[in-house]
Amino acid sequence: xxxxxxxxxxxxxxxxxxxxxxxxxxxxxxxxxxxxxxxxxxxxxxxxxxxxxxxxxxxxxxxxxxxxxxxxxxxxxxxxxxxxxxxxxxxxxxxxxxxxxxxxxxxxxxxxxxxxxxxxxxxxxxxxxxxxxxxxxxxxxxxxxxxxxxxxxxxxxxxxxxxxxxxxxxxxxxxxxxxxxxxxxxxxxxxxxxxxxxxxxxxxxxxxxxxxxxxxxxxxxxxxxxxxxxxxxxxxxxxxxxxxxxxxxxxxxxxxxxxxxxxxxxxxxxxxx
Amino acid sequence: xxxxxxxxxxxxxxxxxxxxxxxxxxxxxxxxxxxxxxxxxxxxxxxxxxxxxxxxxxxxxxxxxxxxxxxxxxxxxxxxxxxxxxxxxxxxxxxxxxxxxxxxxxxxxxxxxxxxxxxxxxxxxxxxxxxxxxxxxxxxxxxxxxxxxxxxxxxxxxxxxxxxxxxxxxxxxxxxxxxxxxxxxxxxxxxxxxxxxxxxxxxxxxxxxxxxxxxxxxxxxxxxxxxxxxxxxxxxxxxxxxxxxxxxxxxxxxxxxxxxxxxxxxxxxxxxxxxxxxxxxxxxxxxxxxxxxxxxxxxxxxxxxxxx
Numbered sequence: 001x002x003x004x005x006x007x008x009x010x011x012x013x014x015x016x017x018x019x020x021x022x023x024x025x026x027x028x029x030x031x032x033x034x035x036x037x038x039x040x041x042x043x044x045x046x047x048x049x050x051x052x053x054x055x056x057x058x059x060x061x062x063x064x065x066x067x068x069x070x071x072x073x074x075x076x077x078x079x080x081x082x083x084x085x086x087x088x089x090x091x092x093x094x095x096x097x098x099x100x101x102x103x104x105x106x107x108x109x110x111x112x113x114x115x116x117x118x119x120x121x122x123x124x125x126x127x128x129x130x131x132x133x134x135x136x137x138x139x140x141x142x143x144x145x146x147x148x149x150x151x152x153x154x155x156x157x158x159x160x161x162x163x164x165x166x167x168x169x170x171x172x173x174x175x176x177x178x179x180x181x182x183x184x185x186x187x188x189x190x191x192x193x194x195x196x197x198x199x200x201x202x203x204x205x206x207x208x209x210x211x212x213x214x215x216x217x218x219x220x221x222x223x224x225x226x227x228x229x230x231x232x233x234x235x236x237x238x239x240x241x242x243x244x245x246x247x248x249x250x251x252x253x254x255x256x257x258x259x260x261x262x263x264x265x266x267x268x269x270x271x272x273x
Numbered sequence: 274x275x276x277x278x279x280x281x282x283x284x285x286x287x288x289x290x291x292x293x294x295x296x297x298x299x300x301x302x303x304x305x306x307x308x309x310x311x312x313x314x315x316x317x318x319x320x321x322x323x324x325x326x327x328x329x330x331x332x333x334x335x336x337x338x339x340x341x342x343x344x345x346x347x348x349x350x351x352x353x354x355x356x357x358x359x360x361x362x363x364x365x366x367x368x369x370x371x372x373x374x375x376x377x378x379x380x381x382x383x384x385x386x387x388x389x390x391x392x393x394x395x396x397x398x399x400x401x402x403x404x405x406x407x408x409x410x411x412x413x414x415x416x417x418x419x420x421x422x423x424x425x426x427x428x429x430x431x432x433x434x435x436x437x438x439x440x441x442x443x444x445x446x447x448x449x450x451x452x453x454x455x456x457x458x459x460x461x462x463x464x465x466x467x468x469x470x471x472x473x474x475x476x477x478x479x480x481x482x483x484x485x486x487x488x489x490x491x492x493x494x495x496x497x498x499x500x501x502x503x504x505x506x507x508x509x510x511x512x513x514x515x516x517x518x519x520x521x522x523x524x525x526x527x528x529x530x531x532x533x534x535x536x537x538x539x540x541x542x543x544x545x546x547x548x549x550x551x552x553x554x555x556x557x558x559x560x561x562x563x564x565x566x567x568x569x570x571x572x573x574x575x576x577x578x579x580x581x
Contacts, residue, residue, distance in 0.1 A: 059336070106363040114334065118358050124324045125359060128331020128339075135293060135313060135337065155355070158321035162328070166316075 003046050005214045011081060012042045012214070016243045017272040018077045018090060024263045026094035028102050032241040032253035034074035036178040036211070037145060040236055041078040043217035044143055044174075048224070053083040056110040062140050063113050063129050067122020068147035068176060069103040076100050076109065084111035120153025122146060123173055127163045130171040130231075141224050142171045149181025152190050157202065160231075164203025169225035172232040173204070176211060178240040180251045199233040211236025244269055274430040275303060275372050277408035281415045282340065283307040286314060289419060293332055295325050297343030300372070326352040329367045330359035338366050338419060344378070345371030345387035345428065349394060357397050360424045364399045368418050370427045374404070375465060375515030376550075377431040379559035383549045387428075391463075392520025394426040395493040401446060402493040404428040404464030404514075404522075407437045410490055413444035421446060428464055435468040437488075449496040455485035458574045459507040459538075463489045463522040466513040469560070472567030473574070480575055492522050495529055504535035509578050511541045515565060518544040541577045543570055 003011075015038050023031040045051070049062040066075045073093065080087040089109065092098035099108045103117025114125050126144035133140050150156060163171055177195060179186055187193045199206045205228040209216040217236070224232050240254075241247030244266045258266065267273045283306050286292035293314045294307060301317070308315045318325035322343060329339035341348055348371050349356070360367045371390060378385035395402045403418065403425060405411040411429055418425040425446075442450050452467065453474055462470035470486050477484045485507070489496070503510055512523035523542030530540055545563055553559035560566055 114330075115358065115362050118354060120323075121327050121355065121359055124327030124355075125331040125334070127324075128328035128333075129335050130331075131293075131316070131328065132332045132335030132337050135332075136335070155321075155323040155327065158319075158324035159327075162318060162321065162324055165319075 005218065008042050008046055008214045008218070011046060012038050013243070013270045013272065015042065015074070015077045015081055017267045017270050018081070019073045020244065020258055020263050020266045022073045022077065022090060022093045024258045024260065025091070027257050028073060028094045029255045029257065030070040031073070031256070031258065032180070032247060032251065033068065033071040033147065033178070035242045035244065035247065036238040036240045037068065037071055037176040038074050038078070038242070039212045039214060040145060040174055040176060040217060041074055043214060043221050045078050045082045047218045048221035049143065050140065053111065056084055060138055060140050062143065063126065064143045064145065065114050065116070065122040065126045066104065067116050067119070067144050068150060069116030072100070072102060072104050075104065075112070079109060079111040082111070085109050119147065119150040120155040123156055123159040126171050127159050127168060130163070130168045131166070133170055134168070140170070143174060143221070144171070145174050145176060147181070148175055148177045148179065148186040148192060148195070151175065151192060151195070160199065160202040160204065163231040167229050168231050169229050172221070172224045172234065174234045174236055176238050177235055178238045180240045180254065182254055196235050199235065203230060204233040205230040206233045206235060208235045209237070211238035212242055274405070274408055274411050274434055275300065275432060277411050278370065278372070278415065278429060279303045279307060281412045283310050285416065285419050286311045289338065291336065291338045292419060293337050293339045295329055295339055295341045297322050297325055297341070297347060299343050322347050322352040323355050326355035327359045330363060330365055333365035333367050334363065340368040340370060342370045342372065344385060345374045345390055346385065349387065349390040349426070353393055356394070361397045361399045364423050366422055366424070368425045368427055370429060372429050373431045374428040376553070376556045376559045379550070379553045379556045383551070386550060388517045388545050389520070390428060391492055391514070391516050391522060392524070395525060399423050400493065401425045401491070402428070403446065403491050405490055406462065406464060406467035406488045407434055409436060409438035409441055410444070410488065413441060414490060417444060417446050430465050434465060437467050437471060447491045447494045447496055449499045450488045450490065451485065452488050453484070453486040455483040457483045457507070458509040458511060458578065459485045459487060459503050460511050460513060460570065461487050461489045461526065462513045463492055464515060466515055466565065469565060469567050470513050470570060473570040476567055476571035477574060482574065482578065484574070489522065492525055495525060497529065500526065500529055501533070504530070504538045507538045509539045509541065509574060511543060511570065511574055513543045513570060516544055517547060518542055519547055539577055541573055543573055
């Protein structure tokens with residue numbers, strides 16, 4: 001079924017609340033990075049991806065490689081809410097013996113396509129999957145959700161050149177451009193801008209959108225391949241810590257863990273209490 | 274060896290349509306027949322080994338059997354973290370072929386030498402490390418590798434290496450092959466050191482020493498049954514490798530020996546010192562300078578056998 005934008009926004013709010021709670025309970029970091037990409041994940045998992053949560057390994061499924069593995073809380077909560085596994089599993093996050101570690105392990109839970117955590121790997125994995133689709137004459141798409149800091153890695157640009165060289169139009173790189181990396185502004189540590197121009201000059205079909213605008217996300221992510229014959233890059237302008245006023249654009253929340261009263265405040269702001 | 278590799282992979286890939294060859298911008302004409310036999314299953318990935326390695330993992334995640342192929346240091350050390358995370362952590366059936374291993378490219382300088390690759394690859398969980406001795410072993414190793422359920426590192430040479438085997442020996446990953454039988458010293462050779470090791474047999478015979486020569490093509494997993502037996506039987510065991518003495522084949526045996534103390538045999542290692550090699554000239558000359566010759570093997574064996 002096609003969820004309405006208002007429904008998607010409501011799902012995103014619930015996931016945000018869950019992620020804040022997970023960080024508090026587990027002491028898991030990277031909350032700000034998780035919050036910035038939740039709208040993208042909701043647009044992907046509820047609208048763009050051809051997937052079946054009850055049959056997560058079906059060979060012809062669309063794939064989503066979550067390359068910014070440090071934000072795994074957002075991925076796990078998304079998969080839990082989407083029904084890939086019992087939502088109670090999220091309460092084990094980062095606890096001893098849990099399959100949900102702070103960076104996703106290989107096959108750690110249904111719906112997790114690849115182990116990530118070391119940045120700059122996911123795009124190449126996704127391109128390998130796209131090449132596999134071509135070799136096997138299959139028509140599935142491959143989405144790769146990356147961070148802006150991740151674009152520091154040279155391997156990202158190796159991958160970008162390869163995909164364009166092969167005219168792989170079944171791959172889509174989504175850059176969660178929240179303007180921060182671990183210890184500073186992502187446009188100051190390295191010359192990341194103009195990011196849109198970089199992807200375009202590397203031969204990609206590029207869209208620049210507000211990564212919290214559900215309408216825009218759904219529109220662009222549901223039209224891959226876009227008919228250009230090129231791989232698709234979506235530069236998504238986002239806000240680190242999005243959705244919680246006292247976390248937004250504050251890079252302390254790259255590592256900070258919310259206290260109980262902050263969880264309460266956050267849930268209140270999200271309209272969950 | 275690279276010609277034999279190209280030929281054998283063409284034979285394997287014609288039968289198994291899941292095989293895909295990724296090349297790091299080398300061996301273009303080498304794969305002409307492969308490309309003809311297996312259209313759409315060869316990709317020149319450019320001079321971008323990190324991407325090539327992770328892409329191979331992505332292909333394998335979708336049920337294919339990719340092989341990455343380029344000059345050894347670039348296909349191993351350059352992209353070691355991609356091998357570790359994307360291939361080994363996921364335990365995927367990707368074959369990493371390092372061509373021109375050891376001192377095959379001695380004349381090209383240290384950038385092109387690979388004397389650390391066995392150490393770096395064998396430490397990775399799930400990885401199998403195979404160093405074929407000649408084209409016969411290479412063909413057998415490749416046939417076994419394309420059926421193996423997990424990552425394989427295949428350490429191969431360049432071209433015109435001596436052929437040791439007149440016929441194909443029984444081959445199994447992780448099972449050493451006795452090439453010459455003897456009783457006093459057991460020479461465990463890995464990879465391209467086999468002809469040099471075989472050459473030591475006559476030199477030792479002149480001194481009244483009977484040498485056994487073993488091709489230890491698989492460095493990981495070690496053939497522990499063979500080792501248990503050999504250390505119980507031979508007065509001296511020597512390892513021979515065209516690789517650093519730090520972390521390589523000899524080190525693997527030494528580790529095993531510490532964990533499984535032998536009451537009998539002495540143990541020695543022949544390999545490369547912990548230094549970069551300058552001005553060595555070609556492989557043959559480099560081996561002379563660095564003590565990787567039949568004579569140095571024989572000398573070391575005699576010295577160790579006569580010492581207390």
